[in-house]
Amino acid sequence: MIECNHNPPLIHDYTNLLNQSRDRVDVKRYHEPGLEECELPLVDLSGLLSENDEERASCASEICKASSEWGFFQIFNHGIKVDLLRKMRKEQAKLFKAPFERKTASGLLDNSYRWGNRTATCPKQLSWCEAFHVPLSKICDDTCYGEFNSLREVMQEYASAMQELAKSIARVLVTNMGAQRGAWEDKCNASTCFMRLNRYPPCPVSPEVFGLVPHTDSDFLTILHQDEHVGGLQLMKDSKWVAVKPNPDALVVNIGDLFQAWSNDVYKSVEHKVTVNQEVERHSIAYFLCPSYESFIGCYDEEKSVYKRFTFGEYRSQIQQDVKTFGHKVGLPRFLVST
Numbered sequence: 001m002i003e004c005n006h007n008p009p010l011i012h013d014y015t016n017l018l019n020q021s022r023d024r025v026d027v028k029r030y031h032e033p034g035l036e037e038c039e040l041p042l043v044d045l046s047g048l049l050s051e052n053d054e055e056r057a058s059c060a061s062e063i064c065k066a067s068s069e070w071g072f073f074q075i076f077n078h079g080i081k082v083d084l085l086r087k088m089r090k091e092q093a094k095l096f097k098a099p100f101e102r103k104t105a106s107g108l109l110d111n112s113y114r115w116g117n118r119t120a121t122c123p124k125q126l127s128w129c130e131a132f133h134v135p136l137s138k139i140c141d142d143t144c145y146g147e148f149n150s151l152r153e154v155m156q157e158y159a160s161a162m163q164e165l166a167k168s169i170a171r172v173l174v175t176n177m178g179a180q181r182g183a184w185e186d187k188c189n190a191s192t193c194f195m196r197l198n199r200y201p202p203c204p205v206s207p208e209v210f211g212l213v214p215h216t217d218s219d220f221l222t223i224l225h226q227d228e229h230v231g232g233l234q235l236m237k238d239s240k241w242v243a244v245k246p247n248p249d250a251l252v253v254n255i256g257d258l259f260q261a262w263s264n265d266v267y268k269s270v271e272h273k274v275t276v277n278q279e280v281e282r283h284s285i286a287y288f289l290c291p292s293y294e295s296f297i298g299c300y301d302e303e304k305s306v307y308k309r310f311t312f313g314e315y316r317s318q319i320q321q322d323v324k325t326f327g328h329k330v331g332l333p334r335f336l337v338s339t
């Protein structure tokens with residue numbers, strides 16, 4: 001393969017991991033024959049703004065049902081302007097086209113550039129992707145954009161539109177649990193969330209390599225703007241992997257670990273992964289609704305909780321420690337009361 005100078009050296013890591021991995025057959029186990037493509041529940045979000053009580057209630061009930069049965073759904077009429085989505089995609093493509101050395105350059109988007117998996121010990125722990133995992137507390141800081149000036153305005157506009165949208169969905173989920181809204185709303189604000197710009201370069205080595213390894217998200221909920229044309233996202237449904245068909249008019253929403261803990265397993269943080277494509281690249285943008293690191297996450301009904309109370313900071317450091325030790329995230333099972 002001819003390496004473009006904007007691609008991170010994933011091929012180098014893959015080859016090393018393959019050579020050093022004792023269990024070579026493992027790579028072959030990723031293959032799933034006869035994979036189904038699914039239609040995720042599709043919610044018309046304009047119902048939330050309806051003046052009609054019944055329409056509002058029916059929209060809220062669709063969101064809550066999908067969050068507990070699928071952990072995933074798609075939304076349309078979500079209020080995010082098509083032009084903003086287009087501008088953001090354009091800036092994202094421009095950023096990833098920069099030479100690798102410039103993306104790793106000190107200070108760019110708060111040093112949030114990452115690729116592959118530095119702690120992988122075998123090919124199945126490798127993610128064939130590059131990403132900027134950006135803390136939103138930094139996006140108003142002009143110095144973190146370097147030469148990518150035009151990204152600043154679009155990124156800020158995108159983050160603030162997503163913040164509003166994420167909160168309006170979270171509000172529905174919280175209200176449905178009959179919990180106190182106020183106490184929860186204070187946890188997340190415009191600077192506690194994260195945005196992740198993903199790029200999956202074409203992967204010529206093996207279709208069994210992951211674009212992004214199976215994982216659950218570590219937030220309250222995620223709003224994903226996935227590539228309009230190139231599919232690859234798969235999620236676990238009834239113990240089987242199913243592929244999500246790209247829908248250019250919709251955004252994908254998924255429940256994260258914090259909502260699963262807070263709702264005591266009513267809403268599901270479902271495992272998902274991204275597959276690679278041998279010929280074409282794929283982009284996606286994820287908005288993660290996160291609280292501040294000091295925020296306590298505990299079930300709204302503490303006595304019945306299956307999880308111990310933890311702060312978001314504790315949760316994040318446990319993940320980082322597990323990724324270092326085992327090469328992958330463990331997540332919520334670490335915080336079960338019964339362990």
Ligand SMILES: C=C1C[C@]23C[C@@]1(O)CC[C@H]2[C@@]12CC[C@H](O)[C@@](C)(C(=O)O1)[C@H]2[C@@H]3C(=O)O
Nearest residue numbers: 117196213215216217218319323327328329
């Ligand atoms: C190597 C890893 C980093 C990651 C946890 C994982 O084991 C697999 C996926 C990664 C991911 C992707 C979505 C979120 O950005 C994230 C915070 C998460 O929950 O899973 C990251 C994890 C990370 O960067 O710590």
Ligand SMILES: O=C(O)CCC(=O)C(=O)O
Nearest residue numbers: 196198226233274284286
């Ligand atoms: O690229 C995708 O479709 C999914 C990305 C994802 O799961 C993530 O960034 O957490």
Ligand SMILES: [Fe+2]
Nearest residue numbers: 215216217272
């Ligand atoms: Fe994810």
